[in-house]
Structure formats: C-alpha cells, structure tokens
Amino acid sequence: MTDLILTPNINRADDFYAELLAAHEGLSKDDSDALNARLILILANHIGDREVLSQAVNAAGLPE
Amino acid sequence: MNKIFEVPLYPYERSPDQDAAAPVRHPVVIIGAGPIGLGMGIDLAQQGVKVVIVDDNDKVSFGSRAICFAKRPLEILDRLGCGQAMVDKGVEWDVGKVFFDDREVYKFELLPEKGHQRPAFINLQQYYFEEYLVNRVRELEAEGAPIEIRGGNKVTAIGTHPDHATLEIDTPEGSYNIEADWLIACDGAGSPTRQMLGLDFVGRVFEDNFLIADVIMEADFPSERWFWFDPPFNRGQSALLHKQPDGVWRIDLQLGWDIDKEEEKKPENVIPRLKAMLGDDVEFELEWVSIYTFQCRRMEKFRHGRVLFAGDAAHQVSPFGARGANSGLQDTDNLGWKLKLVIDGKADETLLDSYDIERIHGADENILNSTRSTDFITPKSEMSRLLRDAVLDLAEHYEFARPLVNSGRLSVPCTYDGSPLNSADALDGPIKTRPGSPCPDVPLGDEFLLPKLGNKFILLTIDADAPDVVEEDGIRVERLALSVKDDKTGALKERYLGHAPSAVYLIRPDQHVAARRPSFDENLFRAAIRRATGKE
Numbered sequence: 001m002t003d004l005i006l007t008p009n010i011n012r013a014d015d016f017y018a019e020l021l022a023a024h025e026g027l028s029k030d031d032s033d034a035l036n037a038r039l040i041l042i043l044a045n046h047i048g049d050r051e052v053l054s055q056a057v058n059a060a061g062l063p064e
Numbered sequence: 065m066n067k068i069f070e071v072p073l074y075p076y077e078r079s080p081d082q083d084a085a086a087p088v089r090h091p092v093v094i095i096g097a098g099p100i101g102l103g104m105g106i107d108l109a110q111q112g113v114k115v116v117i118v119d120d121n122d123k124v125s126f127g128s129r130a131i132c133f134a135k136r137p138l139e140i141l142d143r144l145g146c147g148q149a150m151v152d153k154g155v156e157w158d159v160g161k162v163f164f165d166d167r168e169v170y171k172f173e174l175l176p177e178k179g180h181q182r183p184a185f186i187n188l189q190q191y192y193f194e195e196y197l198v199n200r201v202r203e204l205e206a207e208g209a210p211i212e213i214r215g216g217n218k219v220t221a222i223g224t225h226p227d228h229a230t231l232e233i234d235t236p237e238g239s240y241n242i243e244a245d246w247l248i249a250c251d252g253a254g255s256p257t258r259q260m261l262g263l264d265f266v267g268r269v270f271e272d273n274f275l276i277a278d279v280i281m282e283a284d285f286p287s288e289r290w291f292w293f294d295p296p297f298n299r300g301q302s303a304l305l306h307k308q309p310d311g312v313w314r315i316d317l318q319l320g321w322d323i324d325k326e327e328e329k330k331p332e333n334v335i336p337r338l339k340a341m342l343g344d345d346v347e348f349e350l351e352w353v354s355i356y357t358f359q360c361r362r363m364e365k366f367r368h369g370r371v372l373f374a375g376d377a378a379h380q381v382s383p384f385g386a387r388g389a390n391s392g393l394q395d396t397d398n399l400g401w402k403l404k405l406v407i408d409g410k411a412d413e414t415l416l417d418s419y420d421i422e423r424i425h426g427a428d429e430n431i432l433n434s435t436r437s438t439d440f441i442t443p444k445s446e447m448s449r450l451l452r453d454a455v456l457d458l459a460e461h462y463e464f465a466r467p468l469v470n471s472g473r474l475s476v477p478c479t480y481d482g483s484p485l486n487s488a489d490a491l492d493g494p495i496k497t498r499p500g501s502p503c504p505d506v507p508l509g510d511e512f513l514l515p516k517l518g519n520k521f522i523l524l525t526i527d528a529d530a531p532d533v534v535e536e537d538g539i540r541v542e543r544l545a546l547s548v549k550d551d552k553t554g555a556l557k558e559r560y561l562g563h564a565p566s567a568v569y570l571i572r573p574d575q576h577v578a579a580r581r582p583s584f585d586e587n588l589f590r591a592a593i594r595r596a597t598g599k600e
Contacts, residue, residue: 034450034457037450037451037454038454038458041451041454041455041465042458042462045464
C-alpha cells in the first residue's frame with residue numbers, strides 16, 4: 001500500500017507555485033474557487049488510490 | 065377522461081366479520097392495499113396462507129407516483145404472477161442524458177448485463193402497477209386462493225399481544241373488531257399503524273420541495289431519462305423528464321424550501337413553468353400535479369412482536385434512484401417465505417428476526433445511496449455546490465468525472481452480507497453469487513434460470529452430484545441440475561462457477577444464496593438448511 005507523500009516531491013517547486021498563481025491571475029473569486037475545485041478533482045482522479053486520498057483529506061485538516 | 069385511478073376497484077362491501085358475535089381471528093391481516101400490501105398479500109395467498117388486506121380507500125394510487133421499476137422487483141413480480149403484464153405495458157429505457165445550465169454535459173447508457181430475462185428498468189405509473197396487482201388478486205380469488213381486499217376499512221386502533229394483534233376498524237356502516245395472528249403494516253410513509261403504536265421513525269429531513277407533474281403530450285422526446293442541473297428554466301434548481309406509457313411524461317422540478325405549496329400547485333403557476341421547460345410550441349395537457357418533500361429515515365426495528373412493517377411504513381428514502389417501491393417489494397419477498405414457515409410450525413418465530421436484520425441492511429444501503437444523490441442534486445453549502453458544479457463542468461470534457469455525477473444511483477438489490485442465515489462461503493466462485501447474494505439470471509436455451517428456481521428452497525448443482533430431494537426438519541429442498549455443457553452463452557460459468565469446476569448452491573425461496581460449496585456434502589448442507597431457516 002502506498003502512503004501519502006508529505007516530504008518534498010515536486011521538481012522545480014517554485015515554477016509549479018508560480019504556474020498555480022498564474023492560473024488564477026485575473027480571475028474573479030468565484031472563477032478562482034471553481035478552478036481550485038476542478039483542480040482538486042483532477043488531481044484526486046490521477047492519484048486514484050482511495051487510501052492515499054483519505055490520508056490527503058486528513059492531512060489537509062492540519063494536525064492539532 | 066376515465067382514468068383507472070378514478071375507478072373504485074375494491075369498493076366497500078359488508079363482511080360477515082362485522083356481524084360476528086366475537087372478533088374473528090385471521091392468520092394474517094395486512095394494512096394498506098398499495099404496491100407493497102398487495103404484493104405481500106399475493107405472495108402469502110400463493111403459498112396458501114389466508115390473508116385479509118384492509119385499506120381505508122377503494123381505489124388505486126391517485127396520480128403516477130412511483131414510476132420506475134427495476135429488474136429485481138420485476139423478477140419478484142414474475143413469481144407473483146404479474147411481471148409480464150407490467151413489462152408489456154411499461155416503457156423500457158436505457159439512455160440517460162445529463163444537462164448543466166444550457167448544455168448537454170454527457171449521455172450514458174445503462175448497458176444492462178446481457179443474458180437476463182428482465183430489462184434493467186421499466187417506467188410504469190403506480191396506478192397501473194397497483195391495478196395489475198389487484199387483477200392478480202382477483203385471479204387468485206377466482207382460483208379459490210384465500211385472499212380478500214376490504215376497501216373502505218380504516219384501522220382506528222391496534223392492540224398488541226404476545227401471540228396476536230387486535231384491530232378496530234371503521235367502515236361506512238360503523239366499526240367492528242378483528243384479530244390477527246400476524247399483522248403486517250404496509251400503510252406508507254405516514255403509517256398510521258406506526259403512529260398508533262407510538263413507534264419511532266428517525267432520520268434526516270431534507271428541506272426542499274419538488275413539483276411533480278404528469279403531462280400528456282405528443283412530443284418528440286425519446287424514451288430517455290433527462291436530468292438538468294441548474295437549467296435556465298429552473299435557475300439554481302434541478303429538473304427531470306421521464307417517459308411513461310400512454311404518452312404521459314413525468315416532470316419533476318425542484319422548487320426550494322421557502323415556497324407556498326398551494327400557490328405553486330395551481331395550474332396558472334404550473335403551466336408557465338412547464339412551457340419554459342418544454343418550449344412554447346409544445347401542446348400538453350396536465351394530468352396530475354403534486355408537491356412533495358421527503359425524508360431519509362427508517363424505524364429502529366421492522367418487527368415488533370406480532371406486528372411487522374414493510375415498505376415506506378418501515379423506511380423512507382428520497383425518490384432519487386427509484387428505491388421506494390422497489391425496496392418495499394424486496395421486503396415482502398424476504399418476509400413471505402419466512403412467515404409461511406413460522407405459520408406452518410416449520411421454523412421458530414425467531415426466524416422473523418432475520419427479516420429485521422436483512423431488510424434493515426437493505427434500507428440502510430438505500431438510505432445511504434439516496435442521501436448521497438440528494439446531497440449532489442441539492443447542495444446544502446456553498447462549497448458543496450462549488451464541488452458539484454466542478455464535477456459537472458469536468459464531466460462535459462473528461463470521462464473521469466462522469467461517475468461522480470449523481471442524479472440518482474438506480475436501485476439494485478442488496479446482498480445480505482453477514483446475515484445469520486448465511487453459511488460460510490466454501491466455493492472459490494464469483495463474488496456476485498457469494499452467500500447472501502440475490503441470484504443473477506442466466507439464459508438456459510430458450511428459458512431462464514430464475515423462473516426455474518421459483519419460490520422454494522433449491523439445491524442448484526452445476527456439474528455436481530446430489531440427491532433429487534433433501535428434507536431436513538420439515539424443509540423440502542429440490543435439486544435443479546445444470547451443466548456447463550448447456551451453457552451456450554457462458555453466463556452460468558461466469559456468474560456461478562468462476563474458477564471452480566463444479567458447484568452446489570443452496571438457494572432460498574426469495575432467490576438469495578444461502579450456502580455454496582464445490583460439491584454436495586450431506587451433513588454440511590443439512591446444517592446450511594437449518595441455518596437458513598433460523599435453526600442454527
């Protein structure tokens with residue numbers, strides 16, 4: 001069983017972050033929220049593994 | 065228009081019970097002559113159990129109400145002797161379209177598995193459904209079967225005792241009392257029986273209203289299920305269009321919570337809504353309009369001593385997924401054979417506790433599915449709407465998002481995993497026929513498997529030896545011998561053998577698997593029969 005990766009795993013992380021911000025550039029709050037929601041669903045489908053997804057949902061809740 | 069739902073089909077008639085000196089005792093009394101009460105009555109009468117069905121009304125359902133009947137209930141209706149009439153009249157459909165805003169997002173085909181006698185679904189107005197059941201009751205009566213419907217009989221009080229129940233019944237000619245060894249309440253979501261006995265009915269109420277309209281029109285729409293999320297003609301809400309027989313179309317429009325129901329039901333308010341949906345140039349006639357709200361809830365127990373609850377009286381779900389009447393009929397299918405064994409003294413009364421366990425399992429599965437559909441169709445928070453809309457937008461472009469679209473997960477029978485009547489799985493066979501599963505159909509030449517199983521305990525052998533009859537403590541089990549040599553389509557192997565070269569199945573009268581092994585072992589199958597009848 002795969003575990004959720006919570007250590008650095010993105011190549012050229014600064015580039016990714018800039019790309020994420022650029023995708024939201026010029027969008028209204030509603031359109032930005034919708035983009036985020038679509039992105040979550042696309043990424044979730046790519047991961048697929050139900051166990052990893054549950055771990056991700058929990059991790060997003062932040063530890064106490 | 066002379067509609068069947070306006071004709072009294074079982075008008076009040078005076079019963080000799082009303083003139084009896086003391087209350088007459090009946091083996092089984094059923095309250096409610098709806099789809100579930102009638103189905104229950106037919107099931108028992110076919111087994112020779114004397115039943116009286118009482119109903120305060122004398123007509124079938126007013127308006128179409130439940131319209132979507134799934135394969136499993138049709139298979140049950142075949143055994144009740146009226147499946148064919150339903151299928152002949154019903155509209156078959158297998159294509160669904162989903163719209164979001166003003167776009168068609170995607171189209172799906174139900175693609176039912178091949179090799180089943182009955183279609184995945186038919187649409188049929190509840191009044192026809194009930195009419196065919198009443199016809200079947202009349203047919204049974206003509207054959208001398210012990211079944212009777214008493215219209216205009218309203219139960220006003222119920223007394224419960226360890227070995228019977230008493231009923232006080234109001235009629236146009238005054239009240240009378242009867243007694244019942246067993247009382248089955250099939251009196252709907254508002255069940256007066258439940259209220260009279262002061263029993264709980266807990267769950268989740270959905271704060272929403274739906275306008276439901278049957279319109280008659282000569283329209284060019286195909287026999288498909290069309291579902292709209294947030295369409296221009298019903299902003300922020302949902303809509304559904306579905307075809308019924310006789311050129312009648314079901315339209316469902318979500319209205320929201322804060323509305324004036326009486327105002328919304330008026331034709332002058334309904335017609336403009338429908339015109340906005342169908343287009344100004346479509347001619348239609350309004351047959352029936354209603355506004356409904358719904359709950360997802362169930363009773364804590366369906367059996368209360370000698371009183372048993374079935375259908376909406378026991379559990380209620382949202383209409384998304386057609387799980388109301390469909391699951392109610394599965395209740396009666398589960399209860400009928402068990403009650404017959406108990407009445408005949410061939411099983412202990414505690415066998416009926418397995419009705420509770422198995423059908424609560426079914427109800428919980430239905431409530432879970434219909435609650436999830438409801439949460440998708442009517443998002444309750446800003447974020448759930450945002451995610452819902454994201455799914456719909458993605459579904460238009462990417463296949464992955466389509467399974468997430470939930471406009472109702474259509475009714476399939478549940479598997480009674482963990483039931484005390486199951487014996488441990490001893491076959492390396494397909495998961496879909498593990499103990500507890502409803503038997504899937506299989507084509508056998510020009511015939512099908514399910515009608516051969518019928519309503520009795522069966523020992524199904526596939527390339528395995530076994531005696532023709534096994535009798536264990538009053539329970540007779542007949543063998544049905546099949547071979548993969550006769551399995552031209554391969555469905556028998558695929559559905560019942562898997563990797564196993566042979567198999568022996570013990571199948572219950574409601575066509576659920578009780579036990580399976582690679583070969584016949586007398587001691588183990590005798591134990592399985594005892595277990596399936598609540599004796600182990």
